[in-house]
Amino acid sequence: MVELMKAKRVLAIADALSFYCALALVALMLTGAFRDDQNFSYSLSTKEGVGGDRLPVMNIRPCDEIYVVGEGETLHTISDKCGDPFIVERNPHIHDPDDVFPGLVIKITPSSSRIQ
Numbered sequence: 549m550v551e552l553m554k555a556k557r558v559l560a561i562a563d564a565l566s567f568y569c570a571l572a573l574v575a576l577m578l579t580g581a582f583r584d585d586q587n588f589s590y591s592l593s594t595k596e597g598v599g600g601d602r603l604p605v606m607n608i609r610p611c612d613e614i615y616v617v618g619e620g621e622t623l624h625t626i627s628d629k630c631g632d633p634f635i636v637e638r639n640p641h642i643h644d645p646d647d648v649f650p651g652l653v654i655k656i657t658p659s660s661s662r663i664q
Contacts, residue, residue, distance in 0.1 A: 617652040631658040 611630035623635050623645050632638070636645050639654045 611656045611658065613656055615654050615656045617648055617650055617654065619650045621648070621650075623648055626654070626656075630656045632656050 611626075611632075615626065615630065617626065623642075627633055627635055635654060635656070636642055638657055642648070642652075642654065
Protein backbone atom coordinates (compact mmCIF):
# COMPACT_ATOMS: atom_id res chain seq x y z
CA MET A 549 0.00 0.00 0.00
CA VAL A 550 2.85 2.40 0.88
CA GLU A 551 4.58 1.63 -2.41
CA LEU A 552 1.40 2.44 -4.32
CA MET A 553 1.16 5.84 -2.60
CA LYS A 554 4.83 6.55 -3.36
CA ALA A 555 4.29 5.61 -7.01
CA LYS A 556 1.28 7.94 -7.26
CA ARG A 557 3.27 10.76 -5.65
CA VAL A 558 6.21 10.26 -8.03
CA LEU A 559 3.79 10.18 -10.96
CA ALA A 560 2.15 13.43 -9.79
CA ILE A 561 5.57 15.13 -9.45
CA ALA A 562 6.64 13.93 -12.90
CA ASP A 563 3.35 15.13 -14.38
CA ALA A 564 3.74 18.60 -12.82
CA LEU A 565 7.39 18.79 -13.89
CA SER A 566 6.55 17.95 -17.52
CA PHE A 567 3.80 20.58 -17.52
CA TYR A 568 6.17 23.30 -16.28
CA CYS A 569 8.86 22.24 -18.77
CA ALA A 570 6.34 22.49 -21.61
CA LEU A 571 5.23 25.90 -20.35
CA ALA A 572 8.86 27.11 -20.23
CA LEU A 573 9.48 25.80 -23.76
CA VAL A 574 6.45 27.67 -25.12
CA ALA A 575 7.61 30.86 -23.38
CA LEU A 576 11.08 30.55 -24.93
CA MET A 577 9.62 29.95 -28.38
CA LEU A 578 7.38 33.01 -28.11
CA THR A 579 10.18 35.30 -26.93
CA GLY A 580 12.42 34.09 -29.74
CA ALA A 581 9.71 34.63 -32.35
CA PHE A 582 9.44 38.36 -31.64
CA ARG A 583 13.12 39.33 -31.53
CA ASP A 584 14.05 42.51 -33.42
CA ASP A 585 17.21 41.25 -35.14
CA GLN A 586 15.54 38.84 -37.56
CA ASN A 587 16.24 39.20 -41.28
CA PHE A 588 12.68 39.23 -42.55
CA SER A 589 9.82 41.64 -42.59
CA TYR A 590 6.51 41.43 -40.72
CA SER A 591 3.46 42.21 -42.80
CA LEU A 592 0.14 40.90 -44.04
CA SER A 593 0.72 42.52 -47.40
CA THR A 594 3.39 44.47 -49.26
CA LYS A 595 1.68 47.78 -48.45
CA GLU A 596 2.09 49.53 -45.10
CA GLY A 597 -0.95 50.38 -43.06
CA VAL A 598 -2.05 53.81 -41.87
CA GLY A 599 0.83 55.64 -40.22
CA GLY A 600 3.31 52.91 -41.21
CA ASP A 601 1.87 50.43 -38.70
CA ARG A 602 2.36 46.80 -39.59
CA LEU A 603 0.87 43.71 -38.02
CA PRO A 604 3.41 41.17 -36.70
CA VAL A 605 2.90 38.34 -39.18
CA MET A 606 5.92 36.75 -40.88
CA ASN A 607 5.56 36.32 -44.62
CA ILE A 608 8.48 37.87 -46.48
CA ARG A 609 11.98 36.52 -46.64
CA PRO A 610 14.94 38.35 -48.21
CA CYS A 611 15.11 37.92 -51.99
CA ASP A 612 17.99 36.10 -53.62
CA GLU A 613 20.21 37.91 -56.13
CA ILE A 614 18.66 35.85 -58.93
CA TYR A 615 14.86 36.01 -58.77
CA VAL A 616 12.34 34.01 -60.81
CA VAL A 617 9.05 35.83 -61.38
CA GLY A 618 6.03 33.97 -60.02
CA GLU A 619 2.39 33.84 -61.08
CA GLY A 620 0.62 37.20 -60.67
CA GLU A 621 3.74 39.21 -59.83
CA THR A 622 4.60 42.55 -61.39
CA LEU A 623 7.85 44.49 -61.31
CA HIS A 624 6.22 46.85 -58.83
CA THR A 625 5.29 44.08 -56.38
CA ILE A 626 8.73 42.47 -56.75
CA SER A 627 10.38 45.85 -56.19
CA ASP A 628 8.39 46.40 -52.99
CA LYS A 629 8.96 42.86 -51.80
CA CYS A 630 12.72 42.78 -52.46
CA GLY A 631 13.61 46.43 -51.87
CA ASP A 632 15.07 47.05 -55.34
CA PRO A 633 13.59 50.15 -57.00
CA PHE A 634 15.89 49.83 -60.07
CA ILE A 635 14.94 46.42 -61.44
CA VAL A 636 14.42 47.64 -65.03
CA GLU A 637 17.74 49.52 -65.10
CA ARG A 638 19.67 46.49 -63.83
CA ASN A 639 18.01 44.04 -66.22
CA PRO A 640 18.60 45.15 -69.82
CA HIS A 641 16.73 42.10 -71.18
CA ILE A 642 13.47 43.64 -69.89
CA HIS A 643 12.39 45.92 -72.73
CA ASP A 644 8.83 46.55 -71.56
CA PRO A 645 8.17 46.70 -67.77
CA ASP A 646 4.55 45.65 -68.41
CA ASP A 647 5.65 42.48 -70.23
CA VAL A 648 6.66 40.42 -67.18
CA PHE A 649 5.70 36.75 -67.12
CA PRO A 650 6.07 33.81 -64.74
CA GLY A 651 9.47 32.17 -65.09
CA LEU A 652 11.28 35.36 -66.15
CA VAL A 653 14.68 35.49 -64.43
CA ILE A 654 15.76 38.89 -63.11
CA LYS A 655 18.67 40.23 -61.07
CA ILE A 656 17.80 41.77 -57.70
CA THR A 657 20.04 44.21 -55.83
CA PRO A 658 18.30 45.30 -52.61
CA SER A 659 18.88 48.89 -51.58
CA SER A 660 20.99 49.41 -48.45
CA SER A 661 17.98 50.79 -46.54
CA ARG A 662 16.23 47.38 -46.66
CA ILE A 663 19.23 45.30 -45.56
CA GLN A 664 19.13 44.77 -41.81
